[in-house]
Amino acid sequence: IHTLFMAGLFLLIKEPKTLLKRLALPGVIGFIIGSLPVWIFNATHEFISFQGSKFVGASNLIQYAPTFFSDGLAYAFGLYHDFNFPHYSIALMAGMIILILSLIYFFFFEKTSFLKGKGLLIGYFVSTLIITCSSVFADGIGGGGLYLIGLIPIIAIAIGSFALFLNTKTKIVGTLIILFFLGNSIVQNLHHEMRNLVFLNPAHADWVHRYNHSNNVLFETLRKKEIKGAYKDSDEIFKLKYLGEQKIYFSDFYQDNYPPDAEKVDGSEKIAFVLRGTPTGLSESLAAMKVDYLITQLPDYLLFSDFSLKENQWEMIDRSNWKGISSLQKKKAHLAFDGKATTRWSTDRPKEKGIWVQVDMGKTEEISRLSIHPGNWQDYPNGLSIKVSQDRSNWQEVLYLPQASGPFFWDGTHPFYRIRRTRIDFHFDPVQARYIHIANLNKSKRYFWSIMELYAYKGTGKIKDSEFVTASDQIIKQLKDKNIEFVAADHWLSARIKTALKKKIQTYPSNLFTGINRQEKPDTSVKEPLFLTNKTALIVTFDKETETDKHLSVKFKKEKIGPYILYTNFKQKNLQPLYWAGDHLLEL
8 A cells, every 4th residue: 555655646746747748658668567577477377367257256245345445444544453463553553644644744834845755755664664564573574574575666666756856867767666666566466456356256256155155064063063162273263253143252272362252162061173174183182081072074174072071070199198200300200299389390401202200109099090280381291101000010001192282181061272371181091000100202302391290080970061060150159249359260160250250250361371360461470379368269179179278278168069169268367379270279
């Protein structure tokens, strides 16, 4: 927009006589020469933009034209707020304001000014520089580098524009420079826009038809399954939400920027994972938790749904007599189960194949689940083998996972995958064991392997999803009646609480990098303290009741509600700061 506008302004307003009388023929030649590179590209790349214009998709034009033009204007004037890069929106608006002020100055003051038009060029340069630098900052060198390349015709047009203020010969050269790049820019834009307009491009119309058809099938399938929340690749979240008329909510796996509907998806009773092509690690992660699920092949999508956990009722194994050894940092192995958030076992160097940690539980126990809380979300094993033994001589491998794409775990009624403030859960058939051996199978050039806390569990049964939902409704009512302001609960329950109470109660975010309570500035410390007051509630599943009681040094009231224990009414004497590890307490 800047480039075309500036070229047109200087050619048609500043030098109309020169352009129309003396430079008409050179101008046509410059325009044609300038557009040749694009036409050559079109000819060698099966360019079909101007073919088949027989009102293919005319209904699409009528339906989407208002949105297309309104969005275009919003972008042009910097009024469009980019959720991912708000600084880019601000810079865009600032750049446009500078350009508009320069235009006002040009039309009303510069005719008698000594600058004679150069003020407009200065404004143009400044506004373009702001927008370009912000684009580079927003997209990084990869995406932003394209904007730097785009500066070449802008600079060339600016040079040509300055030349118009000089003598006749430089005016001819300046005009030719402008026309050369103007022709190139116009044809490039035609090439780009015409290929994207459905009613002029049958091939694109076919793609849009297939895209709409695949999404229609997707939404129909989700509605039949009564699924109201789904995790999807972040680049299409908002498109899918729009197409679904906001009846089905979408979030991305990582929740890097905490999409506005993340809590509604996290707290859904039923969810689905929507992927294009073969998923990386999802099937393996679900298998590592012994999750049953259904894969539905849809046009353009793979749908993972109907999740069921074989066991979700647990008894935590007492860790008071645990001892540990490891292949690296041998004297620090015990830090993997000391109950403190400020300590951890770590390789202190990038992961290597064969690194292991071994735990002696002190006596033989029946176990069917291990839960690892890494010191950092990337510090999980890149594939692992879990072996158990009763005598440290005869080992039985209970789980082999060649590739891991953690974190992954189950909260409430459904699995979570790759959300960063989390843990990694491994489920296997019940086995008698005293010793647990965990070995890393792959190396990493960058990330360590660390364990902040390791837990073992014995399965005790199955709790119905309806019991979790009923309990959550009862808890929400109690929190409202007690005027609670802050809740520490697991991911699923936290999301349901915030959604039901319209975010009046604060909770921890799913992604630790978004900052506590969804602040704009990310929380640089993983170990932010949790202070328990009479306005705070703490909610854990009943398998963590004994462990939680050990950490609480103040008086409190607790109540069993379904599979949860609700802690409230903390007395404000001798308050000790604690750390919330996503689903349980640790000491600081």
